Amino acid sequence: MDAVAGAAARGQCPLPLISDLDRFVYRPGLPGLALGRLRTAEITRDLKRFRAVRAARLHVAPVTGIDPERHTVTAGGRHIPYDVLIVATGVVPDRSAVPGLQQYGHGVWDIPEALALRERLAQGARRVVVAADHTSPCVFGTYELAMMLARGAPRVTLVTTEYGPGGLIGPHARRALETLAARLGVEVHPGRRVAEVGRRGVLLDDGTAVDADLAVVSPPPAVPALAAGLGQGAARTGLVLTRASLASVRWSGLFAAGAAAAAPPPVTAHVAEQMGLLAGRNALVAAGIRRGELQDLEPSIASLLHFGRWYGLLHYLRPAGGYGPPRFRGGIGGWPLGALKDLFRRAYLAVRF
Numbered sequence: 001m002d003a004v005a006g007a008a009a010r011g012q013c014p015l016p017l018i019s020d021l022d023r024f025v026y027r028p029g030l031p032g033l034a035l036g037r038l039r040t041a042e043i044t045r046d047l048k049r050f051r052a053v054r055a056a057r058l059h060v061a062p063v064t065g066i067d068p069e070r071h072t073v074t075a076g077g078r079h080i081p082y083d084v085l086i087v088a089t090g091v092v093p094d095r096s097a098v099p100g101l102q103q104y105g106h107g108v109w110d111i112p113e114a115l116a117l118r119e120r121l122a123q124g125a126r127r128v129v130v131a132a133d134h135t136s137p138c139v140f141g142t143y144e145l146a147m148m149l150a151r152g153a154p155r156v157t158l159v160t161t162e163y164g165p166g167g168l169i170g171p172h173a174r175r176a177l178e179t180l181a182a183r184l185g186v187e188v189h190p191g192r193r194v195a196e197v198g199r200r201g202v203l204l205d206d207g208t209a210v211d212a213d214l215a216v217v218s219p220p221p222a223v224p225a226l227a228a229g230l231g232q233g234a235a236r237t238g239l240v241l242t243r244a245s246l247a248s249v250r251w252s253g254l255f256a257a258g259a260a261a262a263a264p265p266p267v268t269a270h271v272a273e274q275m276g277l278l279a280g281r282n283a284l285v286a287a288g289i290r291r292g293e294l295q296d297l298e299p300s301i302a303s304l305l306h307f308g309r310w311y312g313l314l315h316y317l318r319p320a321g322g323y324g325p326p327r328f329r330g331g332i333g334g335w336p337l338g339a340l341k342d343l344f345r346r347a348y349l350a351v352r353f
């Protein structure tokens, strides 16, 4: 966005920015919110505080349709024309994918879910099952939550559809997470999916029943409704199919960034940010405002996960595995990140936003 905002500020192009919320939610802070370590105000920011947003014309309304042939989007009942459109609407978890989840389970996807979980945890829980689908938009946040919970009183069981938690990042991350889980007494069910959530626990897809008085489940993402208008430009999952430049494989003047793009997982916050920067740059090239060629995405992945007072995981891959072999990687388990993590999140948010 920064490149586009700069062009808008120089009067080179109008920049309508459409968001369904007037706030930015820093999702990696949600586990901390659920556990009462961070406050809502610390992980949200008024959109108008962003320099990029101030250069734009902000419409607060959900986008309900994209017409890629006529180059218009529909939001709040208005049709807004575009020369170049960047779709960065993320994904949402499909809570209906797991029977019983909405009735008996909890999630950690957004502020209301994190606050509901916080309230439930305040009532006490002895056995907690935490489950993540690897296509879920919050798979690593879910692992983080499991490990942080295990530092307290409850016995924690972690269920993941990955062959081992963290395997998507690489074998080093998986080994570090498995070591941490063992140290914290977290029982792991790898390669398994929660088939049903009930009053007394969950049923896994292999028929195993896991007793629990609290289930936190991150289901797979729902197919975004916006994809309907994109036809062959969207995958069956509803995500936007792009080239490595993040330009649509099907439609001119259309780019996608972040979790809305059908890039290989994991699309972490760090990767989503790099995609946004590149999509903005390439959008200016496509609009003829900036000279040069479309550039390809070569993301790096950096993550700092917090698993308790003394345990954490720090990793850095460049480029990210999805687009080529990693040149450098680091995985640290048992690093003293725990006590520093909330401080880090607060400082990061204060400096960046």
Ligand SMILES: Cc1cc2nc3c(=O)[nH]c(=O)nc-3n(C[C@H](O)[C@H](O)[C@H](O)COP(=O)(O)OP(=O)(O)OC[C@H]3O[C@@H](n4cnc5c(N)ncnc54)[C@H](O)[C@@H]3O)c2cc1C
Binding pocket: 018, 019, 020, 021, 023, 024, 025, 026, 027, 028, 029, 030, 031, 061, 062, 063, 064, 088, 089, 090, 091, 108, 109, 110, 137, 138, 139, 140, 141, 142, 257, 258, 259, 260, 267, 268, 269, 270, 271, 272, 302, 303, 304, 305
């Ligand atoms: C609990 C949790 C913990 C996480 N922890 C980490 C972590 O520690 N490290 C890490 O790297 N990643 C983490 N992630 C993943 C990270 O948050 C995502 O990868 C990242 O948010 C994806 O960014 P995005 O911009 O694609 O989507 P989002 O952050 O979801 O942003 C999409 C935006 O589009 C808006 N929007 C959606 N639909 C519409 C519409 N129809 N019209 C208008 N606006 C719309 C939304 O309001 C939102 O502002 C975590 C995620 C969760 C849920």
